[in-house]
Amino acid sequence: xxxxxxxxxxxHLSRTSSLxxxxxxxxxxxxxxxxSLRDGSQSERALRTALAGAEEAxxxxxxVTGQQLVLPFYDAGVEERTAEAVRLVEAIREADGVIIVxxxxxxxxxxxxxxxxxxxxxxREDTRPYLHGRAVGLIAVAHGWQAAVTTLDQMRTVAHxxxxxxxxxGGAVNSAEVKFDSSGGASDEKVANNLRLIGRQVAEFGLAxxxxxxxxxx
Ligand SMILES: Cc1cc2nc3c(=O)[nH]c(=O)nc-3n(C[C@H](O)[C@H](O)[C@H](O)COP(=O)(O)O)c2cc1C
Numbered sequence: 001x002x003x004x005x006x007x008x009x010x011x012h013l014s015r016t017s018s019l020x021x022x023x024x025x026x027x028x029x030x031x032x033x034x035x036s037l038r039d040g041s042q043s044e045r046a047l048r049t050a051l052a053g054a055e056e057a058x059x060x061x062x063x064v065t066g067q068q069l070v071l072p073f074y075d076a077g078v079e080e081r082t083a084e085a086v087r088l089v090e091a092i093r094e095a096d097g098v099i100i101v102x103x104x105x106x107x108x109x110x111x112x113x114x115x116x117x118x119x120x121x122x123x124r125e126d127t128r129p130y131l132h133g134r135a136v137g138l139i140a141v142a143h144g145w146q147a148a149v150t151t152l153d154q155m156r157t158v159a160h161x162x163x164x165x166x167x168x169x170g171g172a173v174n175s176a177e178v179k180f181d182s183s184g185g186a187s188d189e190k191v192a193n194n195l196r197l198i199g200r201q202v203a204e205f206g207l208a209x210x211x212x213x214x215x216x217x218x
Contacts, residue, residue: 030060030096032062046171052184136165
């Protein structure tokens with residue numbers, strides 16, 4: 001029995017030490033997805049802030065935003081995909097973690113962002129199906145608290161349905177009260193810090209998963 005407990009402790013410590021250094025044998029990849037098509041999109045700027053948090057934690061980041069999200073309505077009945085859709089699906093496939101940001105439109109996720117998320121269906125046959133094993137940082141940006149909160153809640157539901165792991169911190173941003181500028185700053189530093197923390201949590205979960213090397217399950 002003592003031998004068993006010691007071996008469990010040794011396993012725990014080996015995993016803990018790989019987390020403490022926040023270093024992995026390979027870089028953790030965090031993909032940012034979302035925003036709107038508007039010039040100066042506040043939700044895209046919120047996404048960039050969260051990605052900066054992931055980078056501060058040592059992750060490499062990429063983003064799929066704006067026109068890159070303009071895809072045909074997802075059609076499960078056809079196999080052809082546009083080049084942009086293939087790029088999106090490949091980016092999600094390669095990611096260790098994802099940050100998704102949506103404006104709140106009429107109290108919920110925009111069609112633009114939801115349609116992009118529908119393409120995760122193309123990962124259903126993968127060894128890591130859907131968002132399996134990936135942390136998902138979720139941020140909703142709306143011109144009032146009610147839609148910010150309801151949109152965030154619905155994004156969590158979608159992330160769970162896609163088998164992702166929503167991070168403990170989520171972002172409900174009221175764009176009537178905080179403004180993001182084009183250089184990564186925000187009029188309320190507390191909000192920016194919260195978004196960076198979401199990015200950090202996505203990167204840290206990715207690192208923990210990569211260190212643990214769980215066998216893939218379907
Ligand atoms: C079609 C549409 C619907 C919207 N619906 C809501 C809403 O229900 N509640 C709300 O607070 N804001 C609503 N907004 C405001 C946006 O959520 C808000 O301006 C957000 O910051 C836009 O993000 P963006 O700057 O990235 O485009 C709506 C905006 C549009 C264009």
